[in-house]
Amino acid sequence: MAQRDVNDPPPPFYPVAVHAQPSLMSYEELIYGISYGYVQSPVQQYIPQNPLPVAVPIITPHSFPTAPPSGKKKQCCVCSAHCYGGSGATLFLLALLAVVIWLGIHFSTKLASAAIMQNTGGRVDYGDGAKQWSITAADSCSNLTVECDSVRDCQQGSDEINCVRFAQGGVLQVRTAQDGRFLPVCSQDWDQSYADQTCSQLGFRRSFALSSVENKISPVLNLQARTSNLIQGLVNVSSSCSNERTVTLECIDCGKQKTTTTRIIGGSVAQLGLWPWQVSLHFNGAHICGGTLISQDFVVTAAHCFSDSNPIYMDAKLWRVYTGVSSQDKLREPHYIKKILLHDQYNKDTNDYDIALLKLSSPAELSSTVNPACLPAFDKNFPFGTECWTSGFGATVEGSDTGSLDLMGVEVSIIDGRVCNGSDVYKGRISMNMMCAGDLQGGRDSCQGDSGGPLVCQDSDQRWYLTGVTSWGIGCGQRQRPGVYSKVSTLLPWIYSMMQKERP
Numbered sequence: 467m468a469q470r471d472v473n474d475p476p477p478p479f480y481p482v483a484v485h486a487q488p489s490l491m492s493y494e495e496l497i498y499g500i501s502y503g504y505v506q507s508p509v510q511q512y513i514p515q516n517p518l519p520v521a522v523p524i525i526t527p528h529s530f531p532t533a534p535p536s537g538k539k540k541q542c543c544v545c546s547a548h549c550y551g552g553s554g555a556t557l558f559l560l561a562l563l564a565v566v567i568w569l570g571i572h573f574s575t576k577l578a579s580a581a582i583m584q585n586t587g588g589r590v591d592y593g594d595g596a597k598q599w600s601i602t603a604a605d606s607c608s609n610l611t612v613e614c615d616s617v618r619d620c621q622q623g624s625d626e627i628n629c630v631r632f633a634q635g636g637v638l639q640v641r642t643a644q645d646g647r648f649l650p651v652c653s654q655d656w657d658q659s660y661a662d663q664t665c666s667q668l669g670f671r672r673s674f675a676l677s678s679v680e681n682k683i684s685p686v687l688n689l690q691a692r693t694s695n696l697i698q699g700l701v702n703v704s705s706s707c708s709n710e711r712t713v714t715l716e717c718i719d720c721g722k723q724k725t726t727t728t729r730i731i732g733g734s735v736a737q738l739g740l741w742p743w744q745v746s747l748h749f750n751g752a753h754i755c756g757g758t759l760i761s762q763d764f765v766v767t768a769a770h771c772f773s774d775s776n777p778i779y780m781d782a783k784l785w786r787v788y789t790g791v792s793s794q795d796k797l798r799e800p801h802y803i804k805k806i807l808l809h810d811q812y813n814k815d816t817n818d819y820d821i822a823l824l825k826l827s828s829p830a831e832l833s834s835t836v837n838p839a840c841l842p843a844f845d846k847n848f849p850f851g852t853e854c855w856t857s858g859f860g861a862t863v864e865g866s867d868t869g870s871l872d873l874m875g876v877e878v879s880i881i882d883g884r885v886c887n888g889s890d891v892y893k894g895r896i897s898m899n900m901m902c903a904g905d906l907q908g909g910r911d912s913c914q915g916d917s918g919g920p921l922v923c924q925d926s927d928q929r930w931y932l933t934g935v936t937s938w939g940i941g942c943g944q945r946q947r948p949g950v951y952s953k954v955s956t957l958l959p960w961i962y963s964m965m966q967k968e969r970p
Contacts (some may be wrong), residue, residue: 615643616699627963629698630668634843635679636714638664640687645703651687652707653678660689664697665717669965670761671829674716681712718761719832721840721922721929736873738792741857743839743920743932744873746788746797747771747824749779753794756858756919757787758932759838762829763970766961767918768935768952769812769822782806787826790836792873794859802827807964809957818897820937820952822918823964839922839932841962842955846931850882854903854923854933856949858916878903878921880933881948891946899956901934904948921951 607620614629629641631648639648661673687701694700724739736744745757745765757767765787773779786800804827811819830836848854857875886902887894896902903921921934934951954961 612643614641614646614698616694616696622967624963624967626696626698627966628959629696630664631844631959631962632715634846636675636677636716636843637679638713638715640698640701642687642698642701642703645685649685649687649703650681650683650712651701652681652689652704652709653711653713654707654709655689656713660697660700661713661715663695664715666969667695667697667966668717668962669764669969670717671763671970672717674719676716677714678711679714680710681707682710686712718838720760720838721924721931722837723930724834724837734875735870736792736857736875738790739835740792741855741873741875741920741922742790742833742835742837743922743930744791744857746791746794746859747918748786748788748800750784753859756916756936757824758920758922758935759789759830759836760841760932760961761838761965762832763826764965764968765824765826766920766932766935766954767822767824768937769808769820770814770817770937771918772806772808772822780806785824787824789830790833794871801830805968807968809960816895816897817900817938817950819899819957821935821957821960823961823968825968829970839920840929841958842931842933844955844958846925847955848880848923848925848933850880852880852923853877854880854921856903856919856921856934856936856951858919858936860916860919878949879905880923881906886948886950891948892950896950899953900937901951901953902948903934903951904939906946906948908945908947 605620605622605624607625611619611625613625616626619625631639631641633639633650638651640651641648656676656678658673658676661676665671665673684705685703686705686707688704688707689700690702692700720743722742724742743759745759746753747755747757747765747767755767755771757765760766778784782803782805785803785806787803788797788800790798803824805825807823807825809819809821812821813819832838855875855877857873859870859873881902881904883896883901885906886892887896891906892902917936919936920932921936922930923933924930932954934954937950937952939949940947
């Protein structure tokens with residue numbers, strides 16, 4: 467594979483298949499479809515975390531259109547006065563149209579924090595029946611909107627989102643209109659019903675564990691009479707807790723492995739249950755991306771797994787989610803996707819905000835081999851040098867045209883963002899929403915992972931926390947070219963906000 471300078475544009479997408487296949491043409495030339503044994507990856511992505519077509523039994527046959535154009539921009543007519551026919555009347559109409567469009571934008575309702583793809587709404591016909599999808603991105607709010615006052619002033623309730631969070635140790639913090647800050651909640655009079663109500667508000671089905679810790683910080687929040695369905699409407703600011711203890715809460719049993727078999731540094735085949743949060747995302751019967759189960763109803767993955775060049779890839783009906791998977795040869799019954807939620811600030815050119823959330827049509831049944839990874843506390847950052855693990859069905863060597871039938875895992879080190887952004891590595895390309903992990907000397911890289919898959923780190927409580935989402939990189943295992951991941955800690959508010967909006 468040709469070497470690329472870090473100043474060059476992002477390298478092209480190189481598909482990888484598990485079974486031996488004829489040499490692939492460039493993505494401009496390759497014809498995708500079931501009859502050819504390949505499924506087009508939704509996006510031409512960086513190496514090494516590319517979506518990987520894996521030949522597996524086809525679930526439901528579909529007839530798809532010819533692959534979309536290569537994406538090359540057409541030449542713009544700049545110097546010719548005949549671009550618009552040379553008609554003054556036409557130019558006048560275009561100017562008038564521009565004014566109308568500007569007015570429409572100026573007076574439109576403000577955008578909410580995500581683009582939601584679902585199976586209702588705008589209708590698009592692809593030749594084999596109606597494929598329906600829509601993008602809902604607007605929330606209308608009044609001029610008197612007050613955030614976190616337990617009153618939904620906005621049509622979609624965005625003013626009451628992000629009013630609850632967890633600090634380290636599971637300490638519950640709530641933000642109210644009364645104070646505006648996130649404050650701990652006194653444990654006096656707190657019971658299981660309040661715990662379940664809080665976790666349900668956050669998008670979980672119920673609470674898992676309830677406890678308390680000593681607290682002498684002021685101010686705090688005390689419970690009041692239950693008059694609201696939102697926890698921010700059930701508390702009042704107080705100077706202290708009468709029992710000097712505040713609530714700690716877990717909404718789901720997470721981050722636990724079935725086995726703790728010794729793992730081999732540099733990559734190893736994962737036993738079933740070793741990474742029980744790993745999922746395999748299939749489009750039209752082929753593995754495309756990885757993902758991470760974070761609850762019974764939600765999966766975190768990468769936004770670049772879904773194309774914005776062809777709406778067919780945003781049709782949730784065409785995707786399948788496989789949980790409890792350690793081999794593409796031993797797939798269980800799939801889960802269907804109800805909604806695909808992409809971060810509205812995702813930039814396909816820089817891969818900034820490269821994160822998506824999938825809502826399952828039915829809850830996953832949790833077991834020793836199907837268990838969610840924990841979401842980190844808002845203030846949790848694993849120090850540089852921490853050894854974490856990434857997993858997936860990706861290629862095991864750079865330039866390989868085959869992926870792995872078996873789930874692979876590799877241990878990688880978290881790298882200081884200043885080093886990763888230095889002149890010897892990625893030269894300023896790493897945003898605040900990204901993090902680097904791997905080995906600057908080469909050899910250990912997320913090339914052995916998979917786009918959208920997890921980067922998990924184990925904390926002192928022996929649980930594994932989702933720290934990154936496999937996003938991009940240059941080469942595979944190259945010196946000074948570590949893997950780049952979407953940084954979950956900075957994207958955590960978005961994850962929770964989407965879970966709250968789409969809670970079961």
